[in-house]
Amino acid sequence: MHHFLIALATTPSxxxxxxxxxxxxxxQVTPGTWGFVLTAFIVxxxxxxxxxxxxxIRRVRYRAQVEEALVGxxxxxxxxxxxxxxxxxxxxGTDGAGTGGVVPGxxxxxxxxxxxxxxxx
Numbered sequence: 001m002h003h004f005l006i007a008l009a010t011t012p013s014x015x016x017x018x019x020x021x022x023x024x025x026x027x028q029v030t031p032g033t034w035g036f037v038l039t040a041f042i043v044x045x046x047x048x049x050x051x052x053x054x055x056x057i058r059r060v061r062y063r064a065q066v067e068e069a070l071v072g073x074x075x076x077x078x079x080x081x082x083x084x085x086x087x088x089x090x091x092x093g094t095d096g097a098g099t100g101g102v103v104p105g106x107x108x109x110x111x112x113x114x115x116x117x118x119x120x121x
Contacts, residue, residue: 020029031039 020026
């Protein structure tokens with residue numbers, strides 16, 4: 001095995017001279033300047049499309065979160081008998097005090113103390 005490795009290391013390998021087949025020119029093989037410009041344009045265009053797509057997806061996600069919060073807020077207000085803006089019918093504000101740990105705007109959801117337990121992700 002060592003003899004084979006020594007033979008590979010000491011045997012010079014011929015370096016081929018770069019040449020084209022007879023009848024071919026450099027312009028027929030390489031894309032040239034226009035090929036580079038077109039490829040760069042496609043890369044830049046694709047980058048702008050990806051950035052725009054990410055921005056639109058983020059905007060749709062935020063709108064869904066706001067809509068979900070508004071629906072949860074109106075459901076919570078109807079269940080508690082309060083107005084949507086947080087003012088109770090009897091005139092007292094709902095600042096979350098004395099609610100028993102229930103998160104305002106989320107009916108049936110209790111506040112977390114940070115310990116999610118062993119089954120949480």
